[in-house]
Amino acid sequence: AQKITQTQPGMFVQEKEAVTLDCTYDTSDQSYGLFWYKQPSSGEMIFLIYQGSYDEQNATEGRYSLNFQKARKSANLVISASQLGDSAMYFCAMREGWGGSNYKLTFGKGTLLTVNP
Amino acid sequence: SQTIHQWPATLVQPVGSPLSLECTVEGTSNPNLYWYRQAAGRGLQLLFYSVGIGQISSEVPQNLSASRPQDRQFILSSKKLLLSDSGFYLCAWSEGADARETQYFGPGTRLLVL
Numbered sequence: 659a660q661k662i663t664q665t666q667p668g669m670f671v672q673e674k675e676a677v678t679l680d681c682t683y684d685t686s687d688q689s690y691g692l693f694w695y696k697q698p699s700s701g702e703m704i705f706l707i708y709q710g711s712y713d714e715q716n717a718t719e720g721r722y723s724l725n726f727q728k729a730r731k732s733a734n735l736v737i738s739a740s741q742l743g744d745s746a747m748y749f750c751a752m753r754e755g756w757g758g759s760n761y762k763l764t765f766g767k768g769t770l771l772t773v774n775p
Numbered sequence: 776s777q778t779i780h781q782w783p784a785t786l787v788q789p790v791g792s793p794l795s796l797e798c799t800v801e802g803t804s805n806p807n808l809y810w811y812r813q814a815a816g817r818g819l820q821l822l823f824y825s826v827g828i829g830q831i832s833s834e835v836p837q838n839l840s841a842s843r844p845q846d847r848q849f850i851l852s853s854k855k856l857l858l859s860d861s862g863f864y865l866c867a868w869s870e871g872a873d874a875r876e877t878q879y880f881g882p883g884t885r886l887l888v889l
Contacts, residue, residue: 662818693877701863703819703880749818761807761826762834763878765818 661685662750662766669771671740678725679735679769681750687711690754692733693763694724697747706748709733740773747771777802779881781866787887794839794853796884798866801847806868808849809878810841813863825849861888 663682671677683692694706709717709724717724725734737744750766778801788794800806807826811819821834823841831841838857842850849866863885867878 695880701865701883701885703865703867703883705877705879708877751819761809761824761832762821763809763811763819765820767816767818 661764662752664750664766664769666769669769671773673773673775674739676738677740679748681733683731683752685754687754690752693751694735695749742773745773779868781881781884783884785885788856789889790858791855794856796851796864798849798881799847800868809867810851811865856888858888861886
């Protein structure tokens with residue numbers, strides 16, 4: 659079974675509108691971290707936002723917020739007031755376990771977001 | 776502030792040729808370092824990680840190898856490239872091993888094996 663599922667291969671949004679990118683995850687660990695990255699056409703992976711499994715409040719970073727629903731195992735990214743520069747691939751990722759030796763970030767297959775003027 | 780560099784930015788190599796990709800991090804000491812590969816249209820796959828000089832762990836058996844000769848230098852190598860080695864290679868670093876530690880990525884190297 660896939661650990662990270664992003665069901666939207668592509669999304670379109672009008673400039674200045676909000677958009678939600680879906681992410682569901684699968685883990686049996688109680689301790690884990692969830693991350694969202696943006697990958698523009700240049701290729702660099704840009705860190706956007708982080709949510710810990712024990713965090714009670716949804717994470718926010720500027721125009722980015724993470725809608726964390728632990729019971730449903732979902733961690734959707736919400737981008738408010740979309741800008742043309744938000745057009746990019748967006749990846750959800752998970753890292754399981756505090757400390758220890760699990761260093762791996764497991765990535766979803768990504769969602770291509772296109773912002774229309 | 777921390778900066779991560781990768782070179783070359785792009786590389787076209789014939790099958791069977793050797794490979795050396797380099798990654799360096801500035802502005803931090805004793806970082807954890809990672810090599811990921813991204814095949815076309817897909818997410819990233821962890822290849823190697825290192826928690827210190829000379830300490831390398833492999834996630835996926837293949838014809839690639841990694842080395843860490845200095846604290847902030849991470850090298851990805853191959854003796855003989857395969858067509859399937861084509862892809863986008865990203866180096867990343869983090870402050871520690873905790874799941875809460877964010878991994879920060881470099882600009883990547885696009886490798887095309889012909």
